[in-house]
Amino acid sequence: MIKQELIFRDYLRAKGLKFTPERRMVLEEIFSFSGHFDVEALYDKLRHRVGGLSLATIYRTMPLLIKAGLIKEVMRCQNRPQYERCFGSPHHDHLICIKCGRVFEFREEEIERLQDKVCQRFGFRPIEHRLGIKGYCKNCQIKERNSRNV
Amino acid sequence: MIKQELIFRDYLRAKGLKFTPERRMVLEEIFSFSGHFDVEALYDKLRHRVGGLSLATIYRTMPLLIKAGLIKEVMRCQNRPQYERCFGSPHHDHLICIKCGRVFEFREEEIERLQDKVCQRFGFRPIEHRLGIKGYCKNCQIKERNSRNV
DNA sequence: TTGTAACTGAGAATCAATTGCAAATAGTCA
DNA sequence: TGACTATTTGCAATTGATTCTCAGTTACAA
DSSP, X not given: OOHHHHHHHHHHHHHTOOOOHHHHHXXXXXHTSOSOBOHHHHHHHHHTSTTOOOXXXXXXXXHHHHHTTSEEEEXXXXXXXXXXXXXXXXXXXXXXXTTTOOEEEEOOHHHXXXXXXXXXXXXXXEEEEEEEEXXXXXXXXHHHGGGOOO | OXXXXXXXXXXXXXXXXXXXXXXXXXXXXXXXXXXXXXHHHHHHHHTTSTTOOXXXXXXXXXXXXXXXXSEEEEEEETTEEEEEEOSSSOOOEEEEETTTOOEEEEOOHHHHHHHXXXXXXXXXXXXXXXXXXXXXXXXXXXXXXGGOOO
16 A cells, blocks of 8 residues: 555544545545645636536545645745645745746755754744745846836 | 824825825824734724724725835735734744734844845845744643644 | 726635534444 | 444535725825
């Protein structure tokens, strides 16, 4: 069995919950590609499958996957939460282009370390953190010059 | 005239917009205290004033204040955006306690510097960034031990 | 002072997300 | 294996935040 499925099943069993075909579909879809996604994108992909599933079910499945440690919310674009798998890929932060919407991932060990230092200073026990930098990507910087009227 | 009002008036004039009593009320309220706030809190404080104002007006005023550089959205709590003044106080990041909701501010120059370095690496021109660390504050760490069933 | 484009409040509309409910079902236990 | 039961599901209704519409009001430039 695929590892993420095992993790999910274990999580559900431990909570007295069930591993249903719908939950499997959501899990499979998420792990069939890498990168970010939101609820709407998932629904678009899954609704037309044989025995598609409802939006409510996806909404109900997301927190389970998060608690199982398989996905996490990483940021918001146009006011919708974006998720990504956290199983298998190390933590990283994001550069988000305001213009084209592209997302670049990076990991800077030194920043991670400094964050821990800050937490220590406050006696704070960190659970998760999120760093997002918004701005203009390389490709968009030229076009952007003409429309700086915000 | 108070500085923030001057800034707001200048911004509005430059855009061909008007400085109304309602906008002044919102601005004054925001600058009457420090710390974070959300739309609902503002509305609660302003609705009962003489000639109180509507929720719609507050919603319409927020983006103007943001574009004028007077406030910024800093994070979300229970799915509501939280704002803070950015005029007068330097940029900082946040530690957010999952348990009690308290917010601690910090500024770590080295993290700021490293972010710029990352941006350079990507040829990315940063406009704003947001770093939030969620976890348990000093005071909550003891209570939290008994309820780690998430 | 006047003209006009911008503004306001109120309520309707929208949009994502949540919930109630009745029917279906996974998974346990006999 | 089969029955039982708490959990799930889809659907539709609901919620809660935010935005929009519109008719009356107003700031402010000329």
